[in-house]
Amino acid sequence: MPAPAPDPRDAQASRAADFLELHPGSTLREIDSACDLGSPSKVLAEMAGRLGYGIRKAWRTTPCTFGRAPRRCRVYFLTHRPEPARQLALGLDSE
16 A cells, blocks of 8 residues: 655645635534645644735634534634745845
8 A cells, every 4th residue: 555645734724714814704523524634733833934925813602512502612713825935136146
């Protein structure tokens, strides 16, 4: 059986960002089932930190089973994507 292809964190973050653009206010379970991230909390943490995505967290109230009491669910929103780095002008001309 061949080894599974590596799935870099950048590719996982891109899939999660695409999903959050189309479905703002999604839970970790919804993000993981749609994007197959493996560990959605780690992906979102790296997106908000090292990768430069803007991730906003909020709470949503949903009814429990049988509708007796509401419970709070954490939801996530994509606020912005990282900007590509600008190339600095290099003075390579020798004058």
